[in-house]
Amino acid sequence: MSLDETYERGLRVTEQLLGQRLDLPMGPGEPASGIDFRKLSVAQTFGESWTRTALDTRGRSLVSVAIAATLGASEPLRGQLRIALNSGVTKDEIVDLFIHLLAYAGAARAFEGYQIAMAVFAEHPNQD
Amino acid sequence: MSLDETYERGLRVTEQLLGQRLDLPMGPGEPASGIDFRKLSVAQTFGESWTRTALDTRGRSLVSVAIAATLGASEPLRGQLRIALNSGVTKDEIVDLFIHLLAYAGAARAFEGYQIAMAVFAEHPNQD
Amino acid sequence: MSLDETYERGLRVTEQLLGQRLDLPMGPGEPASGIDFRKLSVAQTFGESWTRTALDTRGRSLVSVAIAATLGASEPLRGQLRIALNSGVTKDEIVDLFIHLLAYAGAARAFEGYQIAMAVFAEHPNQD
């Protein structure tokens, strides 16, 4: 499978996980090579890793939330929380994950991440 | 002492340190288990650690600022700086702390943290 | 439940997860207060978080490995990998987790962590 095919496969995966195809528009003043950043980042994550099958989608989305929250990467964390809720992870599981993060990565990171989780919970008012 | 008691003790400590009881309201769409995240995070920090006595409150608040600034955790850093100023740490000591952070954790982190310190200094115009 | 009870509960959990009770002997020259570090760290992790039930043990151990690997915390990572293998996580799932870490947290961290995973795999030669 070529990079373009892996990129295309990755975009299809984002559609399943997020309910809509990930849209990464080029910006003003951005060089043409910027498309390569998009292709490689989507291929590496959604094309090559999310399509693997030993770890199921629920387990993989828990791992994704844990990585983004530990790094304190706000916007990626927001995206991974949306994917988790779309993949059948419950809000109670996410609370448990942040309590685990509180224990292992500490209150400073966990507090920051939980504010983002609360904002994503608010986007999904009718979901458990 | 039970978790609920340690949580309650922690909330009383936040009142002493911040001049008002920490208020962590539940958000829309947040599951009921979210209260456990609040209880455990307050119990672990203000209930179990801030109440210890080998390290005094001034030393402990310097350590708290140093941890949050090193992690680059903005909102926790803001809270710890307020606690430090309320606990008798002087602004000159905070400047010295950020100069130490500049030396050991570098200009990128120190610059980011110092912007937050300047915002907290501005909230306390009449304090040394 | 008091801190001593939560600590004791946490130690029993380590026995289930690791096949033997976690042993944290005091060291030469360590002050008596060092026991409090043990009590609080075991209570906060194994006593308060691992005993929660929204996230199951398999999901929780995946999250634990992800946090330790993202932080680059070698000895905690080794412990969490052992717990994961003892909790029914397969080696193939762990490989998938590190491929996900490679994608989201990068080759430098993933390479370091995978060396530790290989060492733990070698301790469990007959397990899938």
Next chain:
Amino acid sequence: MSLDETYERGLRVTEQLLGQRLDLPMGPGEPASGIDFRKLSVAQTFGESWTRTALDTRGRSLVSVAIAATLGASEPLRGQLRIALNSGVTKDEIVDLFIHLLAYAGAARAFEGYQIAMAVFAEHPNQD
């Protein structure tokens, strides 16, 4: 060379690198010692390191962008990207740098940093 001289030299370097002298005004409620934080941070970075000659300005600005992006330090990253574009680094080189960051430090950090790069690209619409 005294600290004041190294600070002054550093400020002149910022003028060359940014097209205008770095301006770090004191804030309301900030103590007089705050000037020392400015002097030491400018002296340490622009006064002592940017003036060295083994690494040329282009190489040094690539390294600066890499450090700030790896740390996830947003405002310092913005400044270093402006310096890089002013120092003859091309936008295509910056894209390549973020693709390298994607590989080695992962998609979470690289995605966050690339958003900032896109904002800086937009400030320089007519530059390659």
Next chain:
Amino acid sequence: MSLDETYERGLRVTEQLLGQRLDLPMGPGEPASGIDFRKLSVAQTFGESWTRTALDTRGRSLVSVAIAATLGASEPLRGQLRIALNSGVTKDEIVDLFIHLLAYAGAARAFEGYQIAMAVFAEHPNQD
């Protein structure tokens, strides 16, 4: 180009950069899927990124050293330093890079990384 081809291309690149093909032997007890971790990590780094041409090999190896040193990833840092010296980066440039890291990422990280640089310098006694 398929993943296997990108992996193979990446291995050829390691041969050019390190003077010998990167060898990543499977370990005892490691599952067969472990080969996928190798393929993806080599493809993502040496196959997809090091083969790009906007950033030249010297610039790219400076960036690689900066990322690994900022993360505090010891073994990856060692490898990147060897690549840098093999790619025409001088020892004086590496010293300048660590002085820049000292300024921006602080003495704690810079000190740790410089110990590794000294060990790699010792492997190359006759090189400038």
Next chain:
Amino acid sequence: MSLDETYERGLRVTEQLLGQRLDLPMGPGEPASGIDFRKLSVAQTFGESWTRTALDTRGRSLVSVAIAATLGASEPLRGQLRIALNSGVTKDEIVDLFIHLLAYAGAARAFEGYQIAMAVFAEHPNQD
């Protein structure tokens, strides 16, 4: 004060803090410019920051331990713990600091750092 003077002042400070002058011998294959890394790192830390007086030596050494432990920088942490014990910080205060680190930066980092603290405690068997 010139860089050489600040370096010399910094070395005298290390003698007061550690009981012996910091010795940083040049290594085999290290370029002559390596002396500049030593001069700048000692000047920036012990020369410019430790000599400041708003924060006292005890407070500063607590902050130093907190920064190094949060970063997970093992060898710098070992040095800062020795400085702390030489500066009148008690072992009980260090235990309290690690309990605070446990709360705010989590069990993974705190566990790693506490192992180093135990090793330093063992070097000082007769001190409180």
